[in-house]
Every structure is written in C-alpha cells, then in structure tokens.
Amino acid sequence: MKWMKVALPVGVLLVGYLGMKGIEASASDSAITEEVDTRPTVTIEALSPEDVRVQLTSYGEVLPLETTNLAAQVSGEVERWNPKFVSGGLVRRGETLFEIEADAYEAALLLAEANLASAQAQLIQEEAQAEVAAKEAKTMPNARVTDLYLRKPQVMSAKAGVKSAEAQLKIAKRDLENCKVKAPYDALIVSRDISTGDYVTQGSPVAVINNIEFAEVTFPIAGFDRVFLSDTTIGSEIAIEIDDIQGATVKGTIHRDTGVVDNTTRMSYFVARIEDPYAINSSKPIVKFGSYSTIAFTGKTLSDVYRVPQELVTNRLLWTLDDEDRLKSQKVKVVREENGDFLIQGDFNAEKVVMSLPEYPQNGMAVKVIETTTEIVTAQAN
Incomplete structure (x- = not known):
C-alpha cells in the first residue's frame, strides 16, 4: 500500500505534464501569424475647380442726402x-x-407795376420826340444836327428807366412769392x-x-478687399440690411467712390444711395436716418478655384497623396478667405486631398485611406 501512496501523486504529475505538452503542441500547430498594420489612417476627397463670385460685405450709418x-x-x-x-x-x-403776412409785399408789387407803366410811358414819349427831331434834322445843316438834338440821350435814359422798373417789379413778385x-x-x-x-x-x-428723396450710406472697403471689386461696382445694385428693422432688406445703388484712402485704417470709402427711404412714394420698409446697416454686394468672379476648409492649409501647404498613398505637401496660393474656407489655386493632386491628417505628418509617410462617412452613406444608398 505504501508504494501506491507514492505512485499516485507521481502519476498525477506525469499526466498533467504530458497534457500540458499536448496542448502546447496543438496550439503551435494551429497558431496563425498576423501582420499588424501600423500605418496612420487618413480620409481623402476629390476637389473640383469652380467659379466663385466674390461676396463683399460692409457696414455704415444711414444719413440724409x-x-x-x-x-x-x-x-x-x-x-x-x-x-x-x-x-x-x-x-x-x-x-x-x-x-x-403779405400786405406790404402786395403793395410793393402794385407800386412796382405802376413805376414800370410810368417808365414805359416816358419811353414812348421820348421815342416819339426823337422821331420828330429826326424828321426835322433832314432839313437842317449837318453841323446843327447833334445827338442831343436827336434826343438820343433822352431815349437811352427812358429805356434805362424801363429796365430799372422791370427789375423792381421782378423783385416785388419774388418777395411776394417768398411770403409762402x-x-x-x-x-x-x-x-x-x-x-x-x-x-x-x-x-x-x-x-x-x-x-x-434719397438717403446715403458711406461704407468702408478694406485694402485686402479692394482687389475683388469689379469694374462695374459703381452703379451696381446692392442689398442693404437695416439692423433696426428685423429681417428688413432694401435695395440701393453704389453711387460713387469718395476717392480717398484713410491714412490710419488704409480703407477706401464708397457711398450707396437709397431711393425714397421714408417710403412716401412706395410701400417698402421705412429706413430711418441714423439706422445702422449692413451692406452686401458682389465683386469679381474668381475662375478655377478650389474651396477647402482653412485648417487643411498651413503655411500655404496642402497635403495630398501620391500614387502609392504616401503623404505629399504641395504649395498652393490662397486667393481669398470666405466663410471659414480658403479659396485656393495651384498645381496639386486635386483627386486625393487629405481631409484628416496624422498627428505628425511627414512627406513620404505611408498612410492607410479609409472611407469617409459621406462615401459610406453614398455606397449604402446605391
């Protein structure tokens, strides 16, 4: 019995050892070696060039013409x-x-009319006497015929009297009219x-x-926006949003450029006109003087530009992928910033623009492209 007490534990240990070796052998036979992909993931999009009509905005106070x-x-x-x-x-x-009160001016008008009538009568009399003198002068020696004898000074004086009376009459009429x-x-x-x-x-x-009859709004244009003004800016129609009237927008016209660049702000100033601001001849909203307004109008058209979120462009560099899905930074020209986007131009791979970058991107870095949410939704819809 003693030998069984010794043999039993030894047997258990032996069986356990053999079982462990069998499991190891089985596991090693079925093990599958997998390669771990350590490439960082990115998403890409294909961009298309477009023509963008620049939208310019400014502000100003509504003032009377x-x-x-x-x-x-x-x-x-x-x-x-x-x-x-x-x-x-x-x-x-x-x-x-x-x-x-017009009584005195009515009397002055009557007096002026009377003076004119008297002056005209004097002129008629002098002209008649001059005519008689001219007939008599034909029978007289030339030496005795003078301008005084022909009554030329008297006629001239009478004509001057008529003109003076006419002027007084004109003034009297004007004064009477100006009573109103x-x-x-x-x-x-x-x-x-x-x-x-x-x-x-x-x-x-x-x-x-x-x-x-007209209101005016003087509004500034920053120096960096001046290059986007079109050749037809003066005379173009604009939309003017009045802050004092919720949601009210009225039409105006850019009337003129003030022709001056501010020495401090380097801004140019333009003047817009609003016709009939108090709507006495129309049913449009009333625009009160002193109201603050926001002005919007279109500028130049930018041809063949790409629209990208601002965070994708750093130091004028845009990240794209080459044919082997490796990162490549490419120089671009930022034409304009608009609504949180950059409008850019340049020679870059517009078919593979990286929309989400690794934490530390490097030129030549191999990356793994994953589908964007938009692409997945499109695929499911198809």
Whole structure:
C-alpha cells in the first residue's frame, strides 16, 4: 500500500505534464501569424475647380442726402403754418410750410407795376420826340444836327428807366412769392423754431429739414478687399440690411467712390444711395436716418478655384497623396478667405486631398485611406 501512496501523486504529475505538452503542441500547430498594420489612417476627397463670385460685405450709418437750415427770404409776421410742419413731419417738394403776412409785399408789387407803366410811358414819349427831331434834322445843316438834338440821350435814359422798373417789379413778385415758404424737396422736419405771430427777419433760421428723396450710406472697403471689386461696382445694385428693422432688406445703388484712402485704417470709402427711404412714394420698409446697416454686394468672379476648409492649409501647404498613398505637401496660393474656407489655386493632386491628417505628418509617410462617412452613406444608398 505504501508504494501506491507514492505512485499516485507521481502519476498525477506525469499526466498533467504530458497534457500540458499536448496542448502546447496543438496550439503551435494551429497558431496563425498576423501582420499588424501600423500605418496612420487618413480620409481623402476629390476637389473640383469652380467659379466663385466674390461676396463683399460692409457696414455704415444711414444719413440724409442733404440737410438744410431753412431761413425766410423776407421779413414779416408769421400768419400760419402747415400742420405737418412739426418735428417728425413729412412734407412734399413745393408744399407750403408757413406763410408770412403779405400786405406790404402786395403793395410793393402794385407800386412796382405802376413805376414800370410810368417808365414805359416816358419811353414812348421820348421815342416819339426823337422821331420828330429826326424828321426835322433832314432839313437842317449837318453841323446843327447833334445827338442831343436827336434826343438820343433822352431815349437811352427812358429805356434805362424801363429796365430799372422791370427789375423792381421782378423783385416785388419774388418777395411776394417768398411770403409762402415752401419745401425745396421731399423733406423730414427735424426741428421748427417759429410759431404763429412770430416776427421773422430775412435770413434768420426758422427750421432744420432733411432731404428724404434719397438717403446715403458711406461704407468702408478694406485694402485686402479692394482687389475683388469689379469694374462695374459703381452703379451696381446692392442689398442693404437695416439692423433696426428685423429681417428688413432694401435695395440701393453704389453711387460713387469718395476717392480717398484713410491714412490710419488704409480703407477706401464708397457711398450707396437709397431711393425714397421714408417710403412716401412706395410701400417698402421705412429706413430711418441714423439706422445702422449692413451692406452686401458682389465683386469679381474668381475662375478655377478650389474651396477647402482653412485648417487643411498651413503655411500655404496642402497635403495630398501620391500614387502609392504616401503623404505629399504641395504649395498652393490662397486667393481669398470666405466663410471659414480658403479659396485656393495651384498645381496639386486635386483627386486625393487629405481631409484628416496624422498627428505628425511627414512627406513620404505611408498612410492607410479609409472611407469617409459621406462615401459610406453614398455606397449604402446605391
């Protein structure tokens, strides 16, 4: 029995040893050696050239085309004024704003008419006498016939009297017309400084008015954007978004270039015009003076450019793949930055533009191309 106590553990150990060796032999026979691909993965896209019409934006304040400090051209007492002749009132071109007492100017007109009639009568009389003198002179020796005898000075004086009377009549008519002070254009009344019964003197300011036939917006263009202005910028139509009116956009026209580059900012300034800003002749949104506006218009067309996200271009280099799927950096020209993208041109492999780079890309680095989400979705759809 003693030998069994010794043989049993030895047998168990022997069986375990033999079993382990069998498992090792079996595992080594079935083991499959796999190669691990250590290449970094990238995604690529094929880019196509396109023609891009540059969109330019700027900003500016809406201001009146002109502001007039209105003054009376004659003196007198204010008899009445237009109910719309108040701050904020809108009046049309030629509409009477207020009237000055006209009795004295009506009397001056009558006196001027009378003076003209008298001067004309004097001229007729002198011309008749000159005609008689001319007939008599035909029978007289030439030595006795003088300009004074022919009444030439008297006729000239009478003609001058007529012209003087006509001038006085013209002034009298103008003064009488100026008793009614009229709007020189479609206007917004900014302020009024007179009331009924006030006495105004010639040339004294009585109101401030703004022209509302047109509004203007002076807006800057940065130096780097000037090269993208088209040859037809002046006179082109633009869209003007008014910040004070939610979602309101009105049409305007680029009227002129101010012709000056600011010494500090190096910006050029252009002026846009808005027709009928207070919509008295249309149903478009009212654009108030002093509103802040954003201006958008089109510039030059860039031909054969590629649009890429800005993060793909570093130091003017774009990463692509060669025919063996190795990284290659290629020099490109950044034509313009637009909405988070670069518009570029250059001689590069547009069929294999790397969209996701390894952490430390190197020229000649072998990479593995994986499908993008867009490509997978397209494949599933097909």
